Amino acid sequence: MSAPIVAEPNGFELPENQLAVIRWNILFGFAVLAVGVLFGLEQALNYARIDAVKYYPGIHSYYQGLTLHGVLNALVLTTAFANGFVSLTTARGLGRALNGALLQIAFWLLLIGSLLAAFAMLTDHANVLYTFYPPLQAQWTFYLGLAMVVISTWVTSANQLVMLRAWRREHPGERIPLMAFMSVTTYIMWDIASVGLAVEVVGLLLPWSLGLIAGSDPLLSRTLFWFTGHPIVYFWLLPIYISWYGLIPKQSGGLLFSDTLTRIAFLMFIVLVPVGFHHQFLDPGVPEKIKFAVTILTFGIFFPSLMTAFAVMYALEIAGRRAGGTGLIGWFFRIPWSNPSVSAQVLGMLAFLLGGISGLMNASFSMNLDIHNTAFIPGHFHLTLGTAVALSYMGIAYWLIPYLFKRKLWMPRLAVVQAFLYFGGVLIFSRGMMYGGLHGMPRRTALALSTYDQPAWHAAGAMAAIGGTIMFISAMLFFLVLVMTIVAGERGAREDVPFTATVQAPALSGWPVKLDALRYFVVASVVLCILVYGPFLYMYLPPHLGILPLRYP
Amino acid sequence: METYEKGFLVASGVILIAFLGALAYSVFVMGVSMPGRAQMIACSTDQRLRKILRVTPPFNSPGVHQIAPGKYEVAVIGQTWSFTPDDIEIPLGAEVTFRATSSDVIHGFMIVGTNVNMMLIPGEVSTETYRFTRPGEYLLLCHEYCGRLHHTMSGKVVVK
Numbered sequence: 001m002s003a004p005i006v007a008e009p010n011g012f013e014l015p016e017n018q019l020a021v022i023r024w025n026i027l028f029g030f031a032v033l034a035v036g037v038l039f040g041l042e043q044a045l046n047y048a049r050i051d052a053v054k055y056y057p058g059i060h061s062y063y064q065g066l067t068l069h070g071v072l073n074a075l076v077l078t079t080a081f082a083n084g085f086v087s088l089t090t091a092r093g094l095g096r097a098l099n100g101a102l103l104q105i106a107f108w109l110l111l112i113g114s115l116l117a118a119f120a121m122l123t124d125h126a127n128v129l130y131t132f133y134p135p136l137q138a139q140w141t142f143y144l145g146l147a148m149v150v151i152s153t154w155v156t157s158a159n160q161l162v163m164l165r166a167w168r169r170e171h172p173g174e175r176i177p178l179m180a181f182m183s184v185t186t187y188i189m190w191d192i193a194s195v196g197l198a199v200e201v202v203g204l205l206l207p208w209s210l211g212l213i214a215g216s217d218p219l220l221s222r223t224l225f226w227f228t229g230h231p232i233v234y235f236w237l238l239p240i241y242i243s244w245y246g247l248i249p250k251q252s253g254g255l256l257f258s259d260t261l262t263r264i265a266f267l268m269f270i271v272l273v274p275v276g277f278h279h280q281f282l283d284p285g286v287p288e289k290i291k292f293a294v295t296i297l298t299f300g301i302f303f304p305s306l307m308t309a310f311a312v313m314y315a316l317e318i319a320g321r322r323a324g325g326t327g328l329i330g331w332f333f334r335i336p337w338s339n340p341s342v343s344a345q346v347l348g349m350l351a352f353l354l355g356g357i358s359g360l361m362n363a364s365f366s367m368n369l370d371i372h373n374t375a376f377i378p379g380h381f382h383l384t385l386g387t388a389v390a391l392s393y394m395g396i397a398y399w400l401i402p403y404l405f406k407r408k409l410w411m412p413r414l415a416v417v418q419a420f421l422y423f424g425g426v427l428i429f430s431r432g433m434m435y436g437g438l439h440g441m442p443r444r445t446a447l448a449l450s451t452y453d454q455p456a457w458h459a460a461g462a463m464a465a466i467g468g469t470i471m472f473i474s475a476m477l478f479f480l481v482l483v484m485t486i487v488a489g490e491r492g493a494r495e496d497v498p499f500t501a502t503v504q505a506p507a508l509s510g511w512p513v514k515l516d517a518l519r520y521f522v523v524a525s526v527v528l529c530i531l532v533y534g535p536f537l538y539m540y541l542p543p544h545l546g547i548l549p550l551r552y553p
Numbered sequence: 554m555e556t557y558e559k560g561f562l563v564a565s566g567v568i569l570i571a572f573l574g575a576l577a578y579s580v581f582v583m584g585v586s587m588p589g590r591a592q593m594i595a596c597s598t599d600q601r602l603r604k605i606l607r608v609t610p611p612f613n614s615p616g617v618h619q620i621a622p623g624k625y626e627v628a629v630i631g632q633t634w635s636f637t638p639d640d641i642e643i644p645l646g647a648e649v650t651f652r653a654t655s656s657d658v659i660h661g662f663m664i665v666g667t668n669v670n671m672m673l674i675p676g677e678v679s680t681e682t683y684r685f686t687r688p689g690e691y692l693l694l695c696h697e698y699c700g701r702l703h704h705t706m707s708g709k710v711v712v713k
Contacts, residue, residue, distance in 0.1 A: 061701065062704075063698060063701070063703070066698075127700075127701075129698055133658075133659050133697075135657065135658050135659075135675065136658055136659075136698075136699075136700065214598040215597070215598040217676075218658075218659055218674050218675055218676065219674050219676065219677055222659075222674070257558070258558070261558070280672075281587060282587065282588055282670055282671050282672045282679075283588065283672045283674060283677075283679075284588050284589070284590070284591055284654075284671070284672065284673075284674055284677040284678055284679040284680075285590055285591075285593065285674065285677040286589070286590070287589055287590050288586070288587050288589040291587060291589075292580070295573070295576065296573060299569045299572065299573055300569075302569060303565060303566065303569065306561075306562075306565040307562065307565070310558065310561045310562070314557075314558075360572070364572070364576055365576050365579075365580065365587070366576060366579045366580055366585040366587065367576075367579075368587075368670075369585070369587070369668045369670045370668070370670070372663075372670050372696075373661050373663070373670075373672075373696040373697055374663075374696065439665070439666075440663060440665030440666060440692070440694075442661070442663070442694060442695075442696035443696070444696075444697075444698045444703075445696070445698070445703060445704045446703070446704040447704065449704050449705075450704035450705065450707075451704070451705045451707060452692055452694060452707045454665060454692065544593075544595070544596075544676060545598070546595070546596040546597045546598055546602075546676065547596070547598075547602065547675045547676060548598055548601075548602075550633070550657060550658050550700060553658075553699075553700035553701060
């Protein structure tokens with residue numbers, strides 16, 4: 001009934017050479033994840049005071065391993081996956097080919113940028129963690145590499161906008177297909193959000209690391225970093241939301257309820273970009289009033305995630321009831337759990353319930369005093385980024401890899417086991433981390449070597465280590481399934497991207513049509529950014545570049 | 554089904570507003586305060602921040618100072634990889650204001666088991682006021698990565 005508006009119904013398939021680039025993006029992302037989780041194991045064991053990093057060849061310190069773990073998993077993997085996956089959903093949604101040149105450029109920028117940053121990290125010249133706060137200083141290759149990774153996302157966004165423009169010219173007065181709408185808005189949000197990081201890296205840190213500027217401004221850098229550093233969370237999350245809203249209903253045998261509500265959720269993420277100050281609640285130099293105002297905005301950004309919880313669970317309920325499920329929650333057990341793509345992502349959603357709530361605690365102004373920079377924080381974001389996002393990547397891979405390679409999934413049952421194992425692992429891991437955090441166990445600290453200890457940290461650390469080890473084993477099973485599918489999976493025909501239909505089709509008249517006028521939401525976002533960051537910058541600027549670097553810590 | 558949807562969205566909004574109300578209560582009624590804009594220490598790359606701190610009150614004499622009956626100020630400098638002073642003695646029940654800063658990179662300042670939790674940023678002064686109501690020895694630690702030996706940066710606060 002409404003299929004044309006979710007994605008162009010023509011069964012469009014990208015040309016093989018473009019699919020190849022997308023394939024390389026996804027494979028590169030997962031290769032990076034493989035290295036990242038190797039260091040994840042060592043991080044988890046550290047909380048149980050086990051110094052495992054000394055067994056890692058060529059790695060000199062816990063902090064070098066932590067930098068690799070954070071940068072590879074949180075920055076490189078996520079960008080590689082989004083650039084590949086969201087390019088595909090845009091193209092499929094609009095039913096037209098991508099700009100091949102832009103697609104190639106984005107991939108090469110990502111690849112070379114990642115290798116530059118990896119070089120700096122592996123040679124012990126960038127032990128600055130993924131937040132790289134000055135005056136800790138890394139080699140210039142690290143900053144240049146990260147800048148190239150960010151530019152690759154802009155090129156990807158440009159590609160989408162070029163396509164959207166061409167599509168609109170050919171379809172005057174039509175609603176943007178929902179799949180394309182979600183994809184394009186994800187990158188528009190990120191275009192605005194990434195400005196802070198770009199200014200910090202290109203304007204301050206890169207010239208500083210090259211010796212062109214002598215000093216740094218730690219507070220200004222933190223402010224620019226977190227301008228991007230919070231909405232980067234949406235850049236991790238929204239590609240997953242594309243799958244949860246647009247694909248999972250179909251894969252589980254249900255329907256997406258409301259087209260309009262879906263669009264509103266994505267637009268809210270564009271408008272509510274400037275919330276990063278809540279990472280600076282305990283920073284001196286930022287007025288308390290700004291901090292409280294940002295608390296309110298952060299609670300606002302929680303709203304679209306609650307909308308998502310409703311929409312996605314309702315889609316699953318339709319699926320479960322169609323399959324014969326009854327009662328208040330009986331339907332939940334009837335969704336196709338034997339499909340690893342569905343079970344991995346639904347478990348990711350369950351983790352996100354806990355992750356979202358704990359995130360709201362972090363953002364709760366005065367409550368932040370209890371958990372800031374404690375193990376509570378990684379306990380939280382391993383439920384969100386580490387599971388809701390990472391396990392959903394795996395779930396998506398369980399149809400995407402067969403799609404891209406025209407192979408059937410190898411041992412789908414093992415894939416289901418993998419998903420449950422990961423979910424169980426993270427529950428133990430995060431429970432331990434949060435418990436430790438509430439008792440003052442610091443994050444990002446080589447506890448295995450520390451000169452201090454507290455009794456309450458022992459049980460917490462043991463849980464983190466056990467849970468983390470289970471997650472590591474599960475990740476290894478994922479890579480096994482992935483590699484075996486590619487090399488030994490049964491050859492098959494390519495099935496189309498599994499996009500859903502909606503119960504309520506997009507409106508063709510009235511106010512919901514205005515939701516497609518994206519530029520108004522961009523303007524609203526920019527105005528809000530100026531309202532939140534303008535007063536601080538006006539009060540603070542010009543930069544106080546008086547602090548000397550601690551080179552190659 | 555649309556009524557369920559509306560009900561869910563209204564409930565979501567109400568819950569969020571209630572949470573915000575609770576936070577506002579903690580701030581405006583209970584008086585929980587956060588580090589804010591206190592004092593900036595101007596410096597340039599020609600002068601070491603450490604030298605400037607030596608002549609900047611209160612960091613020219615780090616330590617515990619009584620400023621009124623029952624009121625104390627504690628000036629602390631964080632540097633790689635220690636606190637000055639790292640052994641702080643405070644009378645039970647006194648109102649203590651910590652004024653702390655960093656002389657090199659970004660550090661953390663957390664007294665485990667209390668609400669005292671701040672970032673120390675070079676060029677900025679962090680303050681927080683706290684009243685210790687239980688005697689004992691508290692662990693003070695740096696919770697922001699500050700280089701190779703970050704995990705050795707700690708101290709103690711003794712309340713008696």
